[in-house]
Amino acid sequence: MTVFDQILRLLDHYNVSLTTVTSTVVLLLAASFVVVLINRVIRGWLRLLEGRISLPYQTVLAVTRAISTLLWVITVLILLDIWGVGLTGIWTLLVSAATVVGVGFLATWAMVSNFTASFFITLWRPFQLGDMVQVLPEAMRGRVIDRNLMFTTLREDDGSILQIPNNLFFQKIFRVLDRNDRFLFEELGALDRARNNVVPPPK
Numbered sequence: 001m002t003v004f005d006q007i008l009r010l011l012d013h014y015n016v017s018l019t020t021v022t023s024t025v026v027l028l029l030a031a032s033f034v035v036v037l038i039n040r041v042i043r044g045w046l047r048l049l050e051g052r053i054s055l056p057y058q059t060v061l062a063v064t065r066a067i068s069t070l071l072w073v074i075t076v077l078i079l080l081d082i083w084g085v086g087l088t089g090i091w092t093l094l095v096s097a098a099t100v101v102g103v104g105f106l107a108t109w110a111m112v113s114n115f116t117a118s119f120f121i122t123l124w125r126p127f128q129l130g131d132m133v134q135v136l137p138e139a140m141r142g143r144v145i146d147r148n149l150m151f152t153t154l155r156e157d158d159g160s161i162l163q164i165p166n167n168l169f170f171q172k173i174f175r176v177l178d179r180n181d182r183f184l185f186e187e188l189g190a191l192d193r194a195r196n197n198v199v200p201p202p203k
Contacts, residue, residue, distance in 0.1 A: 023082050031075040038071065039064050110167075114150045117166035121147070126169070132177040135164065141177075 043064050127133050127144055133154060134141040142154025142162050152169070154162040 020082060024079060027075065027079060027082070031071065035068050035071050039068055042067060110165075111150070113167040114165055117170055118147065118149045121152070121166060121169065126174075127176050134175050134177055135168065136173045136175065138172075140164065 046063060121127075129144050129146070131144050132141070133144055133152075140154070140162055142156040142160075144152060145155045146153035147166070150166065151163040152166055154164060156162060
């Protein structure tokens with residue numbers, strides 16, 4: 001039994017046709033040739049533009065790599081179709097994975113950005129507890145009564161509580177109204193603390 005016969009028997013054992021294997025080899029060779037050819041053509045074209053529009057070499061390299069990656073992705077998709085792998089299931093899996101990764105990234109980014117914003121608010125002190133702050137253009141207005149790593153708490157004139165994400169103060173325009181009123185806020189707080197610490201006279 002020749003080596004070719006052994007290969008055919010092995011392929012038959014795994015239910016793989018010789019046509020599929022041949023098509024795969026031919027496609028890989030053709031894709032390699034096309035990728036190299038297109039990269040040379042595009043690189044030469046971009047080098048001509050490099051002298052005319054001062055195109056950085058990093059841009060040329062990035063464009064050629066992106067085109068090569070795209071061509072190989074198309075090749076892999078064609079190979080999967082040749083081997084009978086359903087592209088619908090693969091697309092569903094990729095979209096689901098991308099969605100999960102995207103949601104996790106956004107959630108992590110929101111938390112980290114709020115933590116960082118809280119640190120810079122503490123460092124630069126654009127406002128302090130007791131200041132009246134108005135966020136524009138939404139016209140959200142209230143007195144700052146608390147701040148943690150995630151939110152700054154504002155109390156509106158009617159007593160409602162607003163929880164403002166800390167990073168919003170770096171994305172929106174805000175203004176501090178009547179800084180002198182802060183003393184009223186602090187004095188009221190000090191007065192409340194003094195009242196709580198008053199010891200009733202002995203009877």
